[in-house]
Amino acid sequence: DAGITQSPRHKVTETGTPVTLRCHQTENHRYMYWYRQDPGHGLRLIHYSYGVKDTDKGEVSDGYSVSRSKTEDFLLTLESATSSQTSVYFCAIKSGSYNEQFFGPGTRLTVL
Amino acid sequence: GQNIDQPTEMTATEGAIVQINCTYQTSGFNGLFWYQQHAGEAPTFLSYNVLDGLEEKGRFSSFLSRSKGYSYLLLKELQMKDSASYLCAGFNNAGNMLTFGGGTRLMVKP
Secondary structure, three states: OOOOEEEEOOEEEEOOOOOEOOOOOOOOOEEEEEEEEEEOOOEEEEEEEEEEEEEEEEEEEOOEEEEEEEEEEEEEOOOOOOOHHHHEEEEEEEEEEOEEEEEEEOOEEEEE | OOEEEEEOOOEEEEOOOOEEEEEEEEEEEEEEEEEOOOOOOOOOOEEEEOOOEEEOOOOOOEEOOOOOOOOEEOOOOOOHHEEEEEEEEEEEEEOEEEEEEEEEEEEEEO
């Protein structure tokens, strides 16, 4: 357990509404990541952060923005949710002997 | 892009040995991870290879050939609880991002 929590764990929303997902860590890790996981696509990186206010895009960043105003929190925002953003979202931190990534429990988002 | 390929599904028998293969483009990756993911749960770290050869961890072993862009995860003495998806992931040269394959769903049958 790398002290990572995600909230909410489940959310159902409607197309066009804004949605913010929160990732919280308690162990002062520098790197944090947001992934989405869909059948047939595995885990795909959306955005990542390498420090407070330092973020960069991943493979599937269109339609998503992130913010990191504190070390412990990394927020993922869907400005105007679409049905294609229905997915399971995982947050991760980088740590360990091999700089492996540890994942939070995930957020299941459904956009109707 | 930097593709990572692995079989979609595999089936094996309890007590047997199974090998899950992963191939990737040799440029752009520095090290390979294997993760296990049970249905409805988060991925958990299994192993990491940065040098060629075999890394053994109990019932699980992972092999890497950097020149061939090839890795495999070997699971011995299969148990029913090993039924899960196994994800292969490449570490980029800067060491700050992982690229995942689509995952291999392993079903262990009695």
